[in-house]
Amino acid sequence: MVSPVLLIAVPLGLAFAMPLIALISRRLPRFVPLVACAFNLIVAIRLIPTVLSAPVIQRIGGFSPPFCINLFAGPVGVMFAGLIALAGLVIAIYALSYIRTGPTVRYHMLYMLLLVGATGVVLTGDVFNLFVFFEVLCISSYALVAYFGDRNGLEAAAKYLIQGAVGSALLLMGIGLLYGLFGTLNMADIASRIGSVSDISVFVPLALIVSGLGVEAAIFPLNAWLPDAHSSAPSSISAILSGIAIEVGLYAVVRMIFTVFGATSIFMFLLFLGVLTVLMGELCAFAQTNIKRMLAYSSIGQIGLIVFAFAMASTISLAGGLFQLLTHTLSKALLFLAAGYMIHRSGSMEISSLNGMGRRMPLTSLAFSFGAFSIVGLPPFIGFPSKFLIVRSALEKQQTLFTLLLGFVLLGTLVEGAYFFRVVQAIYFKKSGDEPASRSLAPALPLISMLILAVLIIFVGIYPQPVADALSTAASDLLDRAAYIGSVLR
Amino acid sequence: MRVFLSLLALAVIALGIAMTLTDIPFGKPKADIATHYVENGREDTGAVNIITSVVLGYRGFDTLGEVAVLFVAAMGLGAVLATGTRTPKANGWEPASLVLYTGCRFLFPLIVLFGAYIFIHGHLTPGGGFQGGAIIASAFLLTYLGCRGRRVHEAWSSAVESLGGLTFVVLGLAGLTAAGHYFLSAFLPAGTLGQLFSGGIIPLIYIAIGLKVGSELAGVIDRLVEESQ
């Protein structure tokens, strides 16, 4: 049985080996991320069947759990690792031909370390280890946002760094307080001792950790960095940030709230926060003229929708939230990749410059509209089953409050439909400006990656059953706190 | 208005944390996990310095992450500064006097030796890979300040960095495949307590980390300095 620690160790080893490979030959390092992501994908797929029945606890260093760092490879963790590997693979293929200028070897190293950080956060069972891998994820995304070195990129990276650093400092303070209170860092151990302390002194570390992780998870007041970072980063990086980084941050917040603190009383607050994030994200996106900035704001909206789903804390709502998360990863990555080459072709990021792109780049525009349709949640695409699950879980609560909040969230999706269709219209039905519509397809590699994402979106959209079952077991794993503690501390 | 608002917010947070601190009395006896580490730290990992046994033995994965963070910082710095424009010739950088020049050249090997001593004896005396590496980096810093023009060789520093990281991961994987099939498990003999050759894989890792941190921080300073000449 392959051990989950390989998911982190092998890509990290390859990342460390990259400078040596670069010394050997200039062209080889570009393919190392592909190898690492493919390896991770295979390991994750092989792990999923065993993990669906019982989580795999991997002890690092050979000591019994509370005294060592253990990797908790539950259904959620391994599914996330698979998703990270899949999106990483697709975007690495895209980046092969998209990233030409600048220190490309360092780009690929940072890209791989970003994926290692994400996989680490998702698999670890130790609070401080979560902080360390979270830092690997954050610092590599600061550097990658500033990769092009233009005015916008550097400004966005500086702002993202300062906010991220404040977030990490708060997170570290929270972990310090937790250690002070309970004397242990293992998540399951903390979870088992959480009751032994008064209410206020449990809440302050929770508040610190939630706001620390919330900065990366782009919850409403803390996500001021996201529009700048995702719109001025290179498109492959915006895709990986929107597709993976914020989802991993959100997973960390949810894991801390559900499993470690078991703070069931904070859900009502999260519910309102989620709805607020949806409305904020969608309204701001509606007023945008820059295509990538619009996609960034729509990511905020989608994250709000996922937080709304998680905050309802029933198995169906968690499954819906995870499904929506999968939808957002695949379709937002596809949108950013397609937008990347459209901007490359049309020269500017303004939506008006995308007019008539349907003729000039037919396949990329088709990919873009697939992504747009699936994010809005139209039937044959992956967005529909996830929206269906979220609506079902909200209505199953049979309370007028939830129906009202669901109304606001659906209003948000309506506004989202409005601005996405506005762009699809501009691409297909507006005449492009002066020069004749010479048809120039994007180069082969990006088309392959867009094709893979498009096929996935449609296939899971039409036949969502296996994914929905796997996600409902994952949801019950997230919800079932006692099983988590029991399996780790047995 | 801004100062008042931030002071108010900080006061509220301070109040909250003070309420929590009442549950963490200063100097209270250690929890069960820490007593376990202190009591059988020496048998489990063979290191006399319990902090090193915690850093590399019990919580070795943190340090692996830590090494990855430093690696990311070095690469990120290279990526950000590589595309920079050459700043104009830094004025007012007159060459160092002879005394300073020879002093630096004389002190450089000594500091490096001291740094090496620190990380080789990581498991015996206080200090370890990170502190030794920092001292080596400060040796390189001294050469930049003192004698201009002497720069760390780019290829060498990146080779040492990647070799250091690679040995750490390979030792971990070796632990996975060889003994007790756990990542980073101590598969080398623990040797006699308190001696130099004791503590299983801990000294090896600390040497690798020491060299890696040294070359990385030196590389960081080198890239920051290089553009101002």
Added chain:
Amino acid sequence: MSFLEDYAYYFGAFGLIFIGLLIMLVKHNLIKVIIGLSILDTGVNLFLISVGYISNGTAPIFCRDDMDPSRMVDPVPQALVLTAIVIGVAVLAMALAIAVRLYQRYGTLDLRKIKELRW
């Protein structure tokens, strides 16, 4: 006296944290904000170590065989702080690199002027 005994280190640690946060909130110069960040990190590290202190304990290193383990200070926070300091350095180095390049692009480090990406 006993009040000072208990809360000196906590007061120092959280004092540093709040001064660091105050610098980041109030000041406009990017380098000054990064200095605030470094002070914030030092404060957090000091707090972590002061959590692990045992009154009249000894350093957790067995330089002599007959040291009493029960009087030793908690080693775990020290391991954490070792990692946290190096992470702090990594973030600072990255921040200063970006600040230098930002200065080359914008000609200023006043954050009130670096506001092109908004709305």
Added chain:
Amino acid sequence: MIVLVSLLVLLMLCSALAALIFKDLLNAVIASCVVSLLASILFYFLHAPDVAMAEASIGAALVTAIFIIAIRRTRRHEE
């Protein structure tokens, strides 16, 4: 002993406030270096020699060096 500790703590907080107030960035960096050194001494009093060394060598020496190099390449006075 506790009097010495609380004195050091007060000194540390004052130098942190000095870093806040100084207009000249170089003085602010020196103030933050003093904060680091005093923290290193406090670490020593808290029986954490490893961390004291790390704080001294990394926190005081290298961080201050990086700051000074960065200030050298940008602007010295805070506008």
Added chain:
Amino acid sequence: MMVELLLIVAFGGSLLTYVLGKLSSRLRNGFALLNALALVIMIGMLYGQEFERSLPFGFLGIQFSIRMNMLSWFFAATILGIGLLAVLYSFRYMKGKERLDYYYFTLLFINASMLGTVVAGDLLSFFIFWEMMSWSTYLLISLRGGGKAIFAGIKYIIMSLVGSLAMLVAIVSLYTAFGTVDIGELAVHMQSASLGLALLVVILFSITFVIINALWPFHTWLPDAHAEAVSPFSAILSAVLVRKGLYGLFLLMYVILGFSFLDRLAVGAISFSNVLAWIGAITIVFAAFRALLQNDSKRILAWSTVGQGGYMVLGVSVATSMGMAGGTFHILNHCIYIALLFFVAGAIEHRTGGIRDLDSLGGLIKKMPVAFVGGLVGIFGLIGLPLTNGFVSKWLIYKSLILEGRPFLAFAAFLGTWGTILYGYKFIHNIFLGQLPDELRDVKRVPFTMAVPIMVLVVLVFLFGVLPGIPLSVVNQVGTYMGFEPLDLNVWGIPSESGTLNVVNLLAAIAVAGFLVWLLFKTLGRSTRVDQSDNYAAGAAIPRGRYGFTREFYAPLYRIVSPYVKDFPDALFLWIADRTKALGGMTRKIYSGYVGSYVMYIVLFLAALVFVQLTWSPW
């Protein structure tokens, strides 16, 4: 097995058309026609069958099922019939234009998804086909590009999104309440449903169906969509797609809830059917007078579709067997003559090089006789002259209104018909009568492949007008399926104690009148051709060139009526869209660009969390 085959052929056909289109356009056209023909034949074979079967695969634990009965057969037949004619028509009409593969694919895809909605056995597959229909329609409305087409497309997709979101909430609340979405089981469960749930479901469903059926408050998307869509598609859009709303209403009112249940929902006078009737009435009057001033041939027809929709709802909401039959039959009739009129308008637009403005057309009777016959017969059907199918269904609706004692509704219907006559005449007169402008000298006749659908529809108008018994027998079966006792009727008309409709007497009367007129004309001598200047214009100078009195045809009438017929729902929706954009512009100011305030947000968020815990500690 036949119904699954039907769906597969429909969807597979559309995909295959796109693929074949890449090879050669003739192959694609041939295949599209073949596909449409095959579908019509298959639906023909399915006549009279009644079954419900669950499909092997499901969706998130909900089993799909297929359902075939008289109601769905009736709507499926109209969809495929009009679809066939539209495909045939669009060969020649779309000849010169670009993106034809995309056009044919979307056209057939819309037909297939409409078929899916009608044949769906459970509400979830109904919803899935519904959404696929709405976004593919959106893709086809703005096919021609240009500012107005895009505006029409956006308006349509947002309103249909509102509708489908409302329907999604309704379906899911039904599923959570009863654990099933199958229509048959729901009909049983709904009798025991709580009033609150039933009210919610009824309101949400009727929002969706009022939007797609373009009734009064939510009609604003229809005129723009029709004016901008290509003619074959506007024929489908107005004839069939808009009527999905009525299918939904039938499903909701009669199949799931049953009419007795709806009365329990009633609060005094405000019962579901009353409200629906009044909405229908307002739509009729409002649309009729809005259509008067339109100068664009397609916009007039669009507004007439909105109006006729009101008639159907009026008939259906009276809920007697006669009203029901009238409403259903009116769907079929409207489907025929509105498609005919759109084909005619399309033919004119095609031949005159895209001129749709009524003021610059005229005198085409000599140049395009087939179009004139089609237009005239279409307008007769629209107005409801005897011997046309419109007459029979309007007769049924008026009779049921009077029998039920609903004078105001009847008066609204009459007023609507009066308005229809006015704009019908304007349509015919401005295009065909009057003088031929000189730039239209060399207009050629209607091409053959476009003339065939027109002629087929003309024959249908008269056939159903003269022999109403044939379609009415189908309508009866639809009525009985929904629980109404069938009308007793014979081939020639509907005998009922309070005034039978017998087409034979009508024919006789008209024949006699026609003979008398012919006789009079014969005996009193020839009419003489009069020169243009030999005319009396009340002293004004007679223009040498073309008489332009068709310009602003009803301007004086409109000046009287216009204050009451302002399209304020349209203004309301545009105002809402504008306000959201402004709100978006305002809320994004939060991201002011200054990092200090971003860090301040984080610290304030933390402080707020701690403050709430300290003071109020709700959690």
